[in-house]
Amino acid sequence: MTYHTFIRKNALRNKRRTALTVLSVGFSLFLLITLQTVLSTLLNPRETEESALRIAVRHSVGLTQMLPISYQAKLEKVPHVKAAMPMQWFGGQYIEPKNFFANFSVGHEQFFDMFPEFEFSDGAEDAFMKERIAAIVGDALMEKFGWSVGDRITLLGAIFPVDLEFRIVGSYAHESNDSAFYFRHDYLEESMSDWGMVGTYWLMADSAEAVPGIIDAVDSQFRNTAYETKSETESAFQLTFVSMLGNVQLLIGSISIVVVFTMLLVAGSTMAMTIRERLREVAILKAIGYPRRVVLGLVLGEAATVSLMGSVVACGLSLALASTDVARATGGFVEKIDPGPVVLAAALGIGIMIGLVSALFPAVQASGMSINEAMRRLE
């Protein structure tokens, strides 16, 4: 027999209690993983080589205010700008509001240069250039509605007073963002009887170093005009959305703290219960010559084992959640809750820590007790 078998046998002695503690810690830790994953997805929009080169330009007041279409030519002339693309959130509904997905009008001439990371289906580019009512749709969305290339579909205007009919000319693949719908801005412009406005422009810089300079140049060019601009990098633009939600960080942060505290309470009370029942054994171990240190180690080892099992349960639950369609349940608010190896490893670590911290007080107390006292406490 080794210390390991001793710890394992002890942990499994009251199987029901161990199982309940494991499940309790498991569910709480699962919640913690989920919260932290959502928070970090919201606060750290993934920056890629391509996204680092993109700049969003919008009206300084906000997204409901429009910029004139004439800005395109001016933006293209700004030094280091490779391409400037108009882009408008159309907010159209497919049949009924619950079929929510993102749909945008884009400048068809720049679209393919603007998103080099998209893998377009064969012939998509040519068809999009030629056909006014062409649409390009993400793979996930194609699958969700069972569409195929060549289908004709209609989006009902919710923000815009027009219903538009499209023909899907191609699809695109992307690892995370593949459920959007893109169509030509000139089609929207025309349907709105030469409206002459657009919500945002997206610029492509020729190098990442040029980005801050471009932002300055654009905003100062339009300062004190009727249509002041606000330019920012793609990730900053996404953060703007998150900050509009309110103080998400404070909310999730404080809930996380409560969750951790709850876990400590649960694990702590179980360990206290366990150790109280084990006092006789602690006394026996000491009577046969175990030093205090080893007794302490055995008890802490047991607590860590139990909470580690809880962490494993939590990781299992998180992986299960990662493979479900979170996007649909949250109405597209959260695309995916995929914690990734780093968060999971951290969760395992937190699990062990919770075990150790929660058992520390009762363990020190028990291991420090004299043999006589421990025997007497049993009565």
Place this chain on the structure above:
Amino acid sequence: MSESPKEKVVAARNLSKIFPHGGEDVVALDKIDIDIYKGEFVALMGPSGSGKSTLLHIVAGIDRPTSGELEVLGDPIADLSESQLSTWRNHHVGFVFQSFNLIPVLTAQENVEMPLLLTSLNKKERREHVETVLRIVGLTDRMTHYPRQLSGGQEQRVAIARALVGDPDLILADEPTGDLDAHSAEEIMTVLQKLNEDHGKTVIMVTHDPRTAHYSSITRHLDKGKMLPVGEPGSQE
């Protein structure tokens, strides 16, 4: 005495209790016949493991026999359902344990009141009953004490009061003096004797101690699950 025309309180025929234990069965009671009549004070004696507690439990409706016939106070208690049996116990028997088994968070009078909560008595009536039985066991001055504030003998007297409060016909006691010193044991035995003689309760008591057995009117011996004939002395006597 078995020829007495008195009412039978316990009538057991061929009563057996077998505990399945792994592959082997433990025969705790082996085809026992016993009759106990109203007003008797029976002491059950016998070596450890002879089946005394088992018999007492079966008579109290706490455990069920494996086979045989049993009537207690005229009821075929082995045939009653679990909750019928609960009510039956509440009405007809009072049980006294070796280790008192008082509820530590309740005071003496609350402990005694516990069985009465199951009856339709109102608060005032319950209080009167509780006071009456506590007077019988001589503990009126300790009503509001908690068990840990009482001596062993006092605790056992509270337990007897609790057994008595529902006015049962039959009082069963499993080594009631087993955990007590000689002086307290004497007090308890005096109380039980008083219940038997002055209040007409039938008492069946398990004991190891020949001195306490002297308080009884009849002593019966069990050995290895078998009932020895009346009057035959056990190995200890």
Place this chain on the structure above:
Amino acid sequence: MIIPLQYNLRYLRTRWTGTLITAVTFGLVVAVFVIVMALAQGLDRAFVTTGDPLNLLIMRPGVQSEMQSSVSIDRYQIIRTLKGIATGADGEPIVAPEVLVVVNKPKLPDGGKSNLQVRGIDLKTLELRPQVRIVEGRMYEPGLREVIASRLVSKRFQGFRLGDTPIFGGGTWTVVGLFDGAGTAYDSEVWCDYEELQQEFDRRGGYSTVVARATDPAAAAALARTIDEDPRLKLEVKTEVQYYSEQTETSRPLKLFGTFLATVMAIGACFAGMNTMYGNVASRAKEIGTLRVLGYTPFSIVLCFVFESVLLALIGGIFGCLVSLPMNWVTTGTTNFQTFSEVVFQFAVTPRLMTIALGFAVVMGVVGGLLPAVSAARRPIIDCLSKV
């Protein structure tokens, strides 16, 4: 049949550390639930209490919010002539044009910018929305660049205290009054004369919406139909109640989040509660046996322990509610993504929410206590008595 309450209470008190820990665990779950739901409810309340069923909101068809709507002046004139509209103190029909713009203003305390909704109103609007009261200063003077701001806005944004002179559009305005919107969506707004706002923002061609007050519910329905069918108008009508209840979409993710949180936390807490109760049952085995010998039925034992667990959870629940109660006075904001402007609101820890939370605690108590209680009742009496 029923084992008395003191029995459970004294036990909970005797094992107070275990009781406290378990109750706090339950309490934290309840508190998180209450706080997140209070956030969602506060947000809903801002919208739901805003609408009046007699007020008809007349907008361009197909738009999701007032912000995106526009109604021309000649159509406003047509609406004024329709039947079924209530008459104001001045003998004129109560029909008010409104102009909505959004300005981007720095917030307190950090100066991060947020969108603020400015509503250009007619003085008739006050007859339409009697819940809005001036609490400090005075009403704006028509024809002047004066605004009144909600008290919440003046606390949340820089430069909107009484007497401040915020700049928006091109011009400088003066805050002459502060109003209280009684928890409605107007608490997130600044109001001023619509004609001034039209000039400032070059919106002379029309209004955003027109609001009309019907004489009674039947007239409201008839009026809505008339407007819908009038070929000259081509406008859409909703009652304010309808319109604002559509805006409560904003709180949907929050409610979903709150429910998810509470559910997962509750599952964890129920396991913990079960542990405590199994412990309570195990340490009282002998007593359970004794009670059974005294004549208590198995069912009354189940009842006793479930009850104890519910009591434990209720203590926790009450603790959780008390902890979250102070949130009632906290003001926060989020963005209404249909208008892209800030909604300012207070957490609403309502009696109804607390009742739901306590009900939730009871459910946790029952779930956590049932199995241990049943296991206690099903143990043969003999086993209970022999276990020390």
